[in-house]
Amino acid sequence: MSENSDEDGSNAAKITINQIVTNGLCIGCGLCESVAGASQIQMVMTPEGRERPITSIPLDMVLNDRIQAVCPGTQIHGLPDHMVDSEAEHDEVWGTTLKIARGYAAEPDVRFRGSTGGVLTALAIYLLESKRVDFVAHVAADENRPMRTEPHLSYTRADVLRAAGSRYGPAAPLKNFMALLDRGRPFAFIGKPCDISAIRNLAKLDPRVDELCKYLLTLVCGGASELTKSWEVLDDFGLTEDELTLFRYRGFGNPGLTRIETEDGRAFELTYNDLWKDESKWRIQSRCKICADAIGDSADIAASDVWPGGGPSGEDAGFNGILARTRRGLDLVQAAVADGALIIDQELTPRHMDHVQPHQVRKKEAVWARLEGLRQAGNLVPQVSGLRIETLKDRLSTEEQQAQMDGIQQRVREGKFGEPTPVRWQK
Ligand SMILES: Cc1cc2nc3c(=O)[nH]c(=O)nc-3n(C[C@H](O)[C@H](O)[C@H](O)COP(=O)(O)OP(=O)(O)OC[C@H]3O[C@@H](n4cnc5c(N)ncnc54)[C@H](O)[C@@H]3O)c2cc1C
Ligand code: SF4
Ligand code: SF4
Numbered sequence: 001m002s003e004n005s006d007e008d009g010s011n012a013a014k015i016t017i018n019q020i021v022t023n024g025l026c027i028g029c030g031l032c033e034s035v036a037g038a039s040q041i042q043m044v045m046t047p048e049g050r051e052r053p054i055t056s057i058p059l060d061m062v063l064n065d066r067i068q069a070v071c072p073g074t075q076i077h078g079l080p081d082h083m084v085d086s087e088a089e090h091d092e093v094w095g096t097t098l099k100i101a102r103g104y105a106a107e108p109d110v111r112f113r114g115s116t117g118g119v120l121t122a123l124a125i126y127l128l129e130s131k132r133v134d135f136v137a138h139v140a141a142d143e144n145r146p147m148r149t150e151p152h153l154s155y156t157r158a159d160v161l162r163a164a165g166s167r168y169g170p171a172a173p174l175k176n177f178m179a180l181l182d183r184g185r186p187f188a189f190i191g192k193p194c195d196i197s198a199i200r201n202l203a204k205l206d207p208r209v210d211e212l213c214k215y216l217l218t219l220v221c222g223g224a225s226e227l228t229k230s231w232e233v234l235d236d237f238g239l240t241e242d243e244l245t246l247f248r249y250r251g252f253g254n255p256g257l258t259r260i261e262t263e264d265g266r267a268f269e270l271t272y273n274d275l276w277k278d279e280s281k282w283r284i285q286s287r288c289k290i291c292a293d294a295i296g297d298s299a300d301i302a303a304s305d306v307w308p309g310g311g312p313s314g315e316d317a318g319f320n321g322i323l324a325r326t327r328r329g330l331d332l333v334q335a336a337v338a339d340g341a342l343i344i345d346q347e348l349t350p351r352h353m354d355h356v357q358p359h360q361v362r363k364k365e366a367v368w369a370r371l372e373g374l375r376q377a378g379n380l381v382p383q384v385s386g387l388r389i390e391t392l393k394d395r396l397s398t399e400e401q402q403a404q405m406d407g408i409q410q411r412v413r414e415g416k417f418g419e420p421t422p423v424r425w426q427k
Contacts, residue, residue, distance in 0.1 A: 008339055014233055015074070015380060021052050023380040024286030024417045025073030027224065028052055029174030029191075031198045032067045032153070034156065034179070041067075043056035043172045044424035045148075049227030050285060051170040061102065069191040069205060076292045078386025080200060087326045091350035092388055094362055095297040099324040100353060102306055102346040104317070107111060110312060114250045116167040117318035119303045119342065120190055122330060124160045126341040127188050132332075133214055137162050137180055138190035139171045147230050147247040151175050153289070165251030166219070169227045170285075174198055181208045188215035192224065193296040200298045220294035220304035220321070223288035232281060233258070237268045249275075254318035257304075272312055286417050286422065289408070291373065292367050292384045295360055300329030306348075306356040319345075321353060366404045368393035373405030377412045 028051035033041045040063070041053045059067070079096050089095045101319050104117030110125065111118040124136045140152035140163035149171040154160040173191045177199070178385050180187060189199060196218045207387035224425035234241060239262065246261035255272035276282065288294070296302030307313070319410045320345070324330040336342040356359050368389040393401060411417040 013064045014064075015068065016064065017053055017055055017071075018083070018421055019380060020071060020073045021422055022418050022420070024290075025071075025380060025382060026050075026052055027192075027194045027199050027285060027420075028170050028172050029071060029072055029195050030175035031070055031072075031177055031202065033172075033175050034177045035067055036063055042423060043175055045170070045227065046422045047425045048419070049170065049229075049231065049283070049425075050422070051421070052173045054422050066205065070198055070201040072194040072201065072333060072382075073287060074380075074382050075201045075385045075395075076194075076197050076382050076387065077200065077298065078293070078388075079298045079325060080203070083326050083328075090117050091127075092392060093364055094111070094323065094350040094353050096296065096325050096386070097323050097350075098327065098330040099322070099348065100324050100348040101324075101333075101344045102242060102319050102348055103322050103333075103337075103342055103344040104319055106343050109162070110161070111318045112160060112253065113164040113251055114254075114318065115164065115219075115256075116303065116305050117320040118164065118320055120162055120219065121160055121164040121298075122153060122341050123270070123301070123336055124158045124163075124188065124190060124219060124340070126336045127215060127332070128155065128160065129157065130335070130339070132186070134183075134185040136160060136188045137173065137177070138341075139167060141167065145241065146244050147227070147241055148236075153180075166249055167223050168249045169230050170224060171377065177202070178200060179204065181212055184208075184212065184384045186212055186214050188217065189213055190217045190219075191222045192349040193218050193293050193299065193302070194221075194291065196296060196299045203332075215301075215328065216299045216378065217329075218299035218302045220296060220302055220323075220357060220360060221288075221291075221294045223282070223284035223294070225290070226283040226285060228253070229281065229283040232283075233260070233270065239268070249415055250285055255314050255315070259424040262306065264294070286411075286419065289411075289417075290356070290367060290370050290381075292387045292389050294363060295357075296323070297387055300324070300326045301333065304353075304357060309354060310357060310358045321348060321354075321356060363391045364389065365395045369396065369404035370408045371403040372401075373408040374412065374417070376405065377409045379412060381419070 105111040105122035142148040142150045149167040249320040258270040260268040302323040
């Protein structure tokens with residue numbers, strides 16, 4: 001399988017949206033609903049706790065092709081060539097960067113509320129207050145069902161702060177993306193790397209993306225859980241979703257406690273390490289296991305945790321890794337520092353990033369073999385380019401590559417990779 005060749009690499013030539021889902025390639029970003037319109041495709045929460053598209057009528061070929069061209073389940077590509085700055089450095093693992101640094105939001109309250117050091121929240125506020133954009137599109141807790149996550153538009157600092165913190169369950173931030181372009185106003189987008197891939201894919205078909213979506217900011221991503229993960233947390237506390245007034249996964253400290261509040265005034269808390277202590281209960285979605293870009297290769301800026309060894313040993317004041325990948329991203333970081341919105345306290349290197357993100361290094365090295373394992377099993381695989389996975393696979397021995405292929409094929413045989421045709425869950 002060749003990373004850059006559509007013919008050799010992907011077997012996803014003409015497929016339907018249902019096949020994208022049943023092959024485990026959908027992450028539930030919602031862009032297909034936005035491209036097709038809700039009368040043809042609707043995102044629903046399935047009984048398995050995944051946000052997935054269902055089609056109400058058969059899609060015509062042109063629309064089907066358009067969705068396949070933008071879907072981050074079928075197309076995953078690196079930073080577009082025209083955005084690669086001539087002064088950028090290129091690392092096999094960490095990709096294109098103009099700057100890698102450690103930093104945090106200058107305002108203590110933003111730093112505290114943010115998932116890590118509040119860098120994404122600080123940049124979003126800065127973009128609005130410096131009038132670089134009219135609004136910021138991202139996600140936040142659903143006001144009525146706070147365990148769920150909804151697309152969210154921010155126009156003010158208060159709006160941005162309401163969206164601070166990582167949401168570990170399903171999220172479909174692109175459900176309304178075409179309507180945002182229709183506004184004809186400059187905006188920024190914050191989302192996961194797969195959301196950014198979807199937007200970059202769309203930019204190849206719709207010139208308004210590059211004109212209007214001025215900044216694409218992302219987080220380095222270990223994977224998105226199904227909502228079952230959150231249901232199990234509720235079960236452990238003997239709670240039901242309808243009695244919740246707050247479900248905060250993270251933030252209010254670094255990493256901060258997972259905090260749940262109920263209508264009758266009770267509060268429940270879990271440490272980050274308790275939330276993630278049992279890997280068999282992470283409920284990470286299939287698409288994440290073959291994610292060729294969990295580090296935000298194609299974003300303007302990616303923000304990460306920087307815990308030594310990859311996990312927290314307790315609470316700290318909050319420090320982000322910041323990877324400025326494009327000239328636009330670097331200019332934004334530098335302006336935010338100059339104007340006092342952001343503090344950079346250390347320059348970092350790709351090898352430092354390896355140390356604080358060892359799981360991302362392992363994943364980048366393993367993805368090619370996992371995709372090859374899927375292809376050999378007859379599953380559909382995405383088209384991948386510009387993400388160095390074919391080169392990185394050579395860091396694994398032949399036996400290690402085989403183990404990755406065997407592992408994913410076993411998941412396929414056990415029915416743990418593919419998904420059923422999605423149906424709406426009534427709740
Ligand atoms: C599912 C998930 C997995 C992650 N895994 C890792 C990891 O393995 N390694 C690592 O270093 N960091 C990981 N993070 C990122 C980390 O938790 C922080 O988000 C990141 O360090 C940025 O911190 P911050 O303080 O700048 O974010 P904040 O200032 O709190 O801003 C967070 C922003 O992200 C947006 N957001 C939150 N959740 C989602 C979501 N589910 N989908 C789309 N947008 C969202 C919010 O709307 C907000 O704008 C993960 C985050 C998520 C959501
Ligand atoms: S990944 Fe996004 S665009 Fe692709 S099928 Fe799923 S929801 Fe639709
Ligand atoms: S691991 Fe990849 S596919 Fe999964 S949520 Fe993160 S960026 Fe998206």
